[in-house]
Amino acid sequence: MTKVISISREFASGGREIGKKLAERLSFAYYDKEVINEIAKDTNLSKEYLDHYSESNLTRNFPITIGHSFGLVYPMITPSDEVYKQQIDVMKKLAGEGDCVFIGRCSDYILRNMNILRVFIYSTKMEEKIDRCKAKANVDELISDTELKKRILKVDRDRKEYYEYYTSLTWGDVKNYDLCINTARFSVDEAVEIIAKAITKI
């Protein structure tokens, strides 16, 4: 049976790198921004638009009332809803094509009825997260550690808000995952080895 690995991750925890190396090692397909590219091919939505709304920048659907007509509600599809719906379709299609690794985008929830290993990658060492961001930044993007920390926490708050809106589950709660790995304790390669061991068991 096709095996699916979903990697949910805190920002700058090394989760994406773990997913990429894992896919290479296991010869699984790897789907991160590839989900966006796939949707862009099939729709008239731009990659920038899709990327913006793919797992953060949640746009909520507020009821519209006209004048004093309380209770008169027009259902409205928000940009987030539009992108989320496209993601469901594309992710299910891709997961049906063979063994694969998905990064984020509620993949643990969307693909929950498949033969899936749901992994959560996090790190309890903020200084290592900051270093990871710096290593990837361009020279002209360099900002203070304090500012970087704020941005890191903001990305996670956004992902959490998005995830919880569409799944009604708590982001980062062990109950939603099969395996949770703290990269403050394990390197990227070590985490890959642990997950590779675990995937042989499902």
Add this chain to the structure above:
Amino acid sequence: MTKVISISREFASGGREIGKKLAERLSFAYYDKEVINEIAKDTNLSKEYLDHYSESNLTRNFPITIGHSFGLVYPMITPSDEVYKQQIDVMKKLAGEGDCVFIGRCSDYILRNMNILRVFIYSTKMEEKIDRCKAKANVDELISDTELKKRILKVDRDRKEYYEYYTSLTWGDVKNYDLCINTARFSVDEAVEIIAKAITKI
């Protein structure tokens, strides 16, 4: 350097069995009730008393006020405090003697400054937890599934209350662990293999 594995676990998740098999496989010492026995040897406290207060049945220290003398507080050592303090001393002593596995009793927190792998074992399948309890029960202990579920949840609530009182951390929150494994997805033997792989990395 001595390696310590701390297994925190939801009740009936298979955590204790995982810890025992892991210790056997790695030839590590195994400390569960052994901690209690060790304290009983060195003190005048009974095993029953120690067991009762070892990781649940928290007794809180309420300030005592006499008459209208608000603010007059007598420090009081509760049974929980007494047992917890003994556990700290004995666990640190045992952990210093060589590679070992500890089950619960805030060992992740008490031994946090050692070379420790902090594991949390949980299960999202209540029916499997109930089956695990039934398999261990004596014939005359058999009770309904509903009653068993209530007891399972009660044990976890007690452990959570005890843990959070002494550590000021949230029991079952990924942040306090290095590796979290859902036994709804992995068997006891599979979990042992995953942890055995992880321990080679620390």
